[in-house]
Amino acid sequence: MEPESAGGSPDRRGVLIAGMALLACLGLLGYGILNTDEQPKPRAVPTAEVTYEVTGTGTVEVWYLARNEAGTATVEKAVTLPWTKSVQVPLGKAPTVAVVLDGKGGQASCTLAIRGKHVQRATAMGEFGRATCTGALPDDNG
Incomplete structure (x- = not known):
């Protein structure tokens, strides 16, 4: 077994940060797709x-x-x-x-x-x- 440093492996930290960033992007994308509240359309001028x-x-x-x-x-x-x-x-x-x-x-x-x-x-x-x-x-x- 390899000894682990107190702060965790530098490779693991990078993967963890990249994973969190990916989840944040997917969350924003999902919000944009699922947010179906349409903005009110301007009323047509008679x-x-x-x-x-x-x-x-x-x-x-x-x-x-x-x-x-x-x-x-x-x-x-x-x-x-x-x-x-x-x-x-x-x-x-x-x-x-x-x-x-x-x-x-x-x-x-x-x-x-x-x-x-x-x-x-x-x-x-x-x-x-x-x-x-x-x-x-x-x-x-x-």
Whole structure:
């Protein structure tokens, strides 16, 4: 039998420490796999369908609000008319479409429909003419 030192064999200590580290890692891995508490998902923002339409002559820049919780506008440049877009807009945001004619002028009308109902129409004319249509979104019931 080999004599054992007071602190135990250096080989045994290394194996013991490695085993404890392995058990700790397996414990953390098991906790991650077995911890099935799902984090609450952010609530979906209710939306309404909005149809924007721009008709007329000339080339225009169109700005419109679509599904974006931040409420920032989407811009389409050098649009040839006619142009139509149906999008989802978050309730609480005012659906808006704006049209700006280029330097060649022309005439353009924007229209706005919420859930299929016409809300507003506006017309832009001449060089860099502008028109904006906006509306209010009904609640989920209306």
